[in-house]
Amino acid sequence: xxxxxxxxxxxxxxxxxxxxxxxxxxxxxxxxxxxxxxxxxxxxxxxxxxxxxxxxxxxxxxxxxxxxxxxxxxxxxxxxxxxxxxxxxxxxxxxxxxxxxxxxxxxxxxxxxxxxxxxxxxxxxxxxxxxxxxxxxxxxxxxxxxxxxxxxxxxxxxxxxxxxxxxxxxxxxxxxxxxxxxxxxxxxxxxxxxxxxxxxxxxxxxxxxxxxxxxxxxxxxxxxxxxxxxxxxxxxxxxxxxxxxxxxxxxxxxxxxxxxxxxxxxxxxxxxxxxxxxxxxxxxxxxxxxxxxxxxxxxx
Amino acid sequence: xxxxxxxxxxxxxxxxxxxxxxxxxxxxxxxxxxxxxxxxxxxxxxxxxxxxxxxxxxxxxxxxxxxxxxxxxxxxxxxxxxxxxxxxxxxxxxxxxxxxxxxxxxxxxxxxxxxxxxxxxxxxxxxxxxxxxxxxxxxxxxxxxxxxxxxxxxxxxxxxxxxxxxxxxxxxxxxxxxxxxxxxxxxxxxxxxxxxxxxxxxxxxxxxxxxxxxxxxxxxxxxxxxxxxxxxxxxxxxxxxxxxxxxxxxxxxxxxxxxxxxxxxxxxxxxxxxxxxxxxxxxxx
Amino acid sequence: xxxxxxxxxxxxxxxxxxxxxxxxxxxxxxxxxxxxxxxxxxxxxxxxxxxxxxxxxxxxxxxxxxxxxxxxxxxxxxxxxxxxxxxxxxxxxxxxxxxxxxxxxxxxxxxxxxxxxxxxxxxxxxxxxxxxxxxxxxxxxxxxxxxxxxxxxxxxxxxxxxxxxxxxxxxxxxxxxxxxxxxxxxxxxxxxxxxxxxxxxxxxxxxxxxxxxxxxxxxxxxxxxxxxxxxxxxxxxxxxxxxxxxxxxxxxxxxxx
Ligand SMILES: Nc1ncnc2c1ncn2[C@@H]1O[C@H](COP(=O)(O)OP(=O)(O)O)[C@@H](O)[C@H]1O
Ligand SMILES: [Mg+2]
Numbered sequence: 001x002x003x004x005x006x007x008x009x010x011x012x013x014x015x016x017x018x019x020x021x022x023x024x025x026x027x028x029x030x031x032x033x034x035x036x037x038x039x040x041x042x043x044x045x046x047x048x049x050x051x052x053x054x055x056x057x058x059x060x061x062x063x064x065x066x067x068x069x070x071x072x073x074x075x076x077x078x079x080x081x082x083x084x085x086x087x088x089x090x091x092x093x094x095x096x097x098x099x100x101x102x103x104x105x106x107x108x109x110x111x112x113x114x115x116x117x118x119x120x121x122x123x124x125x126x127x128x129x130x131x132x133x134x135x136x137x138x139x140x141x142x143x144x145x146x147x148x149x150x151x152x153x154x155x156x157x158x159x160x161x162x163x164x165x166x167x168x169x170x171x172x173x174x175x176x177x178x179x180x181x182x183x184x185x186x187x188x189x190x191x192x193x194x195x196x197x198x199x200x201x202x203x204x205x206x207x208x209x210x211x212x213x214x215x216x217x218x219x220x221x222x223x224x225x226x227x228x229x230x231x232x233x234x235x236x237x238x239x240x241x242x243x244x245x246x247x248x249x250x251x252x253x254x255x256x257x258x259x260x261x262x263x264x265x266x267x268x269x270x271x272x273x274x275x276x277x278x279x280x281x282x283x284x285x286x287x288x289x290x291x292x293x294x295x296x297x298x299x300x
Numbered sequence: 301x302x303x304x305x306x307x308x309x310x311x312x313x314x315x316x317x318x319x320x321x322x323x324x325x326x327x328x329x330x331x332x333x334x335x336x337x338x339x340x341x342x343x344x345x346x347x348x349x350x351x352x353x354x355x356x357x358x359x360x361x362x363x364x365x366x367x368x369x370x371x372x373x374x375x376x377x378x379x380x381x382x383x384x385x386x387x388x389x390x391x392x393x394x395x396x397x398x399x400x401x402x403x404x405x406x407x408x409x410x411x412x413x414x415x416x417x418x419x420x421x422x423x424x425x426x427x428x429x430x431x432x433x434x435x436x437x438x439x440x441x442x443x444x445x446x447x448x449x450x451x452x453x454x455x456x457x458x459x460x461x462x463x464x465x466x467x468x469x470x471x472x473x474x475x476x477x478x479x480x481x482x483x484x485x486x487x488x489x490x491x492x493x494x495x496x497x498x499x500x501x502x503x504x505x506x507x508x509x510x511x512x513x514x515x516x517x518x519x520x521x522x523x524x525x526x527x528x529x530x531x532x533x534x535x536x537x538x539x540x541x542x543x544x545x546x547x548x549x550x551x552x553x554x555x556x557x558x559x560x561x562x563x564x565x566x567x568x569x570x571x572x573x574x575x576x577x578x579x580x581x582x583x584x585x
Numbered sequence: 586x587x588x589x590x591x592x593x594x595x596x597x598x599x600x601x602x603x604x605x606x607x608x609x610x611x612x613x614x615x616x617x618x619x620x621x622x623x624x625x626x627x628x629x630x631x632x633x634x635x636x637x638x639x640x641x642x643x644x645x646x647x648x649x650x651x652x653x654x655x656x657x658x659x660x661x662x663x664x665x666x667x668x669x670x671x672x673x674x675x676x677x678x679x680x681x682x683x684x685x686x687x688x689x690x691x692x693x694x695x696x697x698x699x700x701x702x703x704x705x706x707x708x709x710x711x712x713x714x715x716x717x718x719x720x721x722x723x724x725x726x727x728x729x730x731x732x733x734x735x736x737x738x739x740x741x742x743x744x745x746x747x748x749x750x751x752x753x754x755x756x757x758x759x760x761x762x763x764x765x766x767x768x769x770x771x772x773x774x775x776x777x778x779x780x781x782x783x784x785x786x787x788x789x790x791x792x793x794x795x796x797x798x799x800x801x802x803x804x805x806x807x808x809x810x811x812x813x814x815x816x817x818x819x820x821x822x823x824x825x826x827x828x829x830x831x832x833x834x835x836x837x838x839x840x841x842x
Contacts, residue, residue: 038389090571093575095575096329097331097385098331099571102331102517102567103568105388106514106517106564106567106568109514109564110560110561110564112510113560114561116556116557117561121553221510224396224510228389228392231392235389266404269400272393273396273400276390276393276397277390277393277397280379280386280390284386448700452695452714453700458679458681459681462679462680462681462682463677465641465661467690468660468662468665469640469641469662469671470662470690470691471663471666471691471693471757472662472695473660473698476698
């Protein structure tokens with residue numbers, strides 16, 4: 001009886017913890033799909049968004065919605081800048097993928113150092129206390145944070161799904177993802193689609209990092225590791241599948257939480273990397289989803 | 301004087317690191333950031349076999365170097381089998397993962413670091429002897445990399461990077477070349493690491509993180525990727541430059557990120573303003 | 586003497602890319618000493634068939650044999666070492682290498698490839714390298730390219746690039762030679778050179794397969810021709826037989842009969 005309660009609790013907590021991983025993974029998978037870009041700069045965007053919110057909420061005592069809006073604005077602005085003055089310039093020069101990789105990863109590192117310089121290496125959170133009110137439902141603790149996270153994530157995912165499936169703009173993104181040059185021939189600007197995908201990614205990342213920051217503490221180098229998680233989920237979900245990346249993020253989060261039962265806590269930190277290797281070794285093209293899910297994903 | 305010696309040793313060690321990383325990334329076109337971890341694995345291996353089993357230091361250094369090469373195959377073989385993109389991702393995981401492992405294993409000193417490593421030389425002329433040894437080895441490494449990338453083997457590397465499919469259809473094995481390049485580059489990084497361990501006699505897992513990756517990448521990009529002398533110039537410049545900042549006497553909490561920003565900022569600058577680096581490679585070479 | 590097995594046998598090979606069928610139940614034999622013409626409109630799957638034979642694509646079903654050896658588990662580079670050499674429709678010389686260096690990448694055994702063997706077997710390696718160089722010079726002379734040996738591909742006129750691509754393929758002295766549109770866009774002296782080389786290679790006992798649109802070239806050189814359309818082999822026989830067929834005229838020339 002007690003056992004099953006604990007298991008249920010772990011399941012619930014890991015699913016609600018998965019919310020921000022899902023957002024990070026979807027952001028990463030989207031830019032990979034549309035722009036064929038392994039956007040490691042995303043870690044930099046995550047860091048900027050977090051510390052912008054942090055400055056606004058705890059430095060200047062803005063209310064949370066205003067703080068989130070500020071972080072969002074910073075993330076979107078930074079994404080537009082790196083696309084327009086970074087990736088686009090490199091693409092225009094026909095730089096090798098090596099150069100583009102280096103730019104993305106070094107940008108993320110640069111931001112990490114900048115944030116360390118300004119904010120230090122002390123772990124920070126977005127709220128003074130990361131405890132939130134808890135309700136007991138059938139013996140399982142459900143916190144306000146859980147509900148907020150699940151709602152936010154659900155709304156964002158549905159909005160993205162609707163945008164991609166039912167708007168012309170969204171269809172353009174798919175067209176560019178399938179064949180950028182061909183899309184150009186039909187008058188769809190590939191550059192514009194890349195920009196849009198990076199902006200959407202920035203929105204997802206900002207909300208994700210807000211959820212993260214109201215739940216756990218952050219240091220300037222943490223986004224790199226959080227991003228690695230998103231990368232693993234993207235590979236595991238099958239490259240090119242946004243839904244797959246989201247589902248894989250949930251799966252990995254549950255796996256991580258469940259592992260507490262079997263792995264000593266000091267090795268928890270290494271688990272992500274271990275999973276990375278297992279994924280690259282055994283599931284380089286992702287897990288195959290059941291046929292009906294793939295059908296839904298294709299429709300979307 | 302001791303300070304000057306240590307800077308010279310560091311220049312030698314970074315020359316080895318930058319040259320060998322250039323072999324991997326500049327000549328081989330293999331994108332990995334895990335170079336410092338091979339340095340670390342060999343440094344620890346060499347120090348530990350000497351410390352625990354009393355293996356003589358030169359042999360320990362050789363073992364460390366071979367260990368780094370073997371570990372590099374563990375990383376490159378599975379990831380390159382799939383595609384070049386995976387190597388970068390896997391290398392990030394490999395690097396961060398092994399730093400985590402080193403922090404947690406007690407026999408390697410754990411998070412506090414490993415102390416009491418034996419020195420190769422002792423006595424009053426220890427440091428000059430070290431300087432000579434390190435710089436000689438560095439010069440040898442630069443020549444080896446040059447020889448590798450400019451002879452028959454270098455011709456194959458260039459052809460492979462020009463057109464891998466066509467290269468394979470002529471009977472050449474691109475995979476073997478990539479894994480060899482990666483292993484040789486990593487072994488050389490390991491050699492640098494083992495030398496480092498037996499000179500500074502102290503290792504800490506903190507030293508082998510992303511900052512080191514950024515530093516070595518900066519040396520290669522600023523110096524000139526794919527040229528023999530580029531990384532040497534880069535290593536000289538970027539070992540000397542931060543020494544200049546140390547005279548500013550800034551607190552470490554400012555110093556460390558400032559250095560990091562300097563390295564990464566330089567890479568970004570060069571990427572856009574002078575992508576070929578200070579020593580541009582000659583065309584057709 | 587027993588009739589020798591065909592150098593290359595393609596048995597029931599099918600391949601599709603997404604929805605597009607590029608090979609369907611293809612059966613083909615390529616015998617030593619013969620020159621087989623492979624004709625068909627653009628997009629018929631001729632290049633794809635070469636890619637299947639040399640291992641760049643793996644068939645969805647069916648098998649490809651070199652003599653008695655099934656090739657499906659043999660990677661591209663090993664097939665080349667076993668003696669399957671091919672040219673490319675779009676030449677694909679290595680742009681950063683000189684012409685002679687391009688050729689030196691072509692032997693079945695490349696002296697500079699195995700690093701350790703190179704270090705420990707320095708003497709045999711040097712002998713190999715010398716032999717390869719001599720062979721390359723010889724082939725260049727045969728192609729009339731000796732003056733171009735140290736130029737980069739971009740410095741050569743198109744015809745000479747074609748010759749250089751073919752020369753590089755000849756460095757592989759194996760049994761099978763696959764030529765993908767060697768004549769497209771060339772004329773005059775280059776045309777004559779290529780024709781002569783193809784003849785010589787076949788009479789030296791190699792199995793040659795040529796993709797070509799130039800009908801007179803095929804009629805002149807090929808002992809046998811097969812006609813491909815939409816991934817299927819529609820007909821095979823002598824060129825005369827093929828040209829006499831209504832079906833071919835209909836498919837190839839859009840019913841211009
Ligand atoms: N790698 C590939 N992926 C998808 N389709 C391909 C690929 N290679 C060839 N095709 C398709 O296969 C068909 C046959 O092409 P190809 O073999 O080049 O024809 P041919 O050489 O007879 O002109 C074409 O429709 C082409 O678009
Ligand atoms: Mg073709």
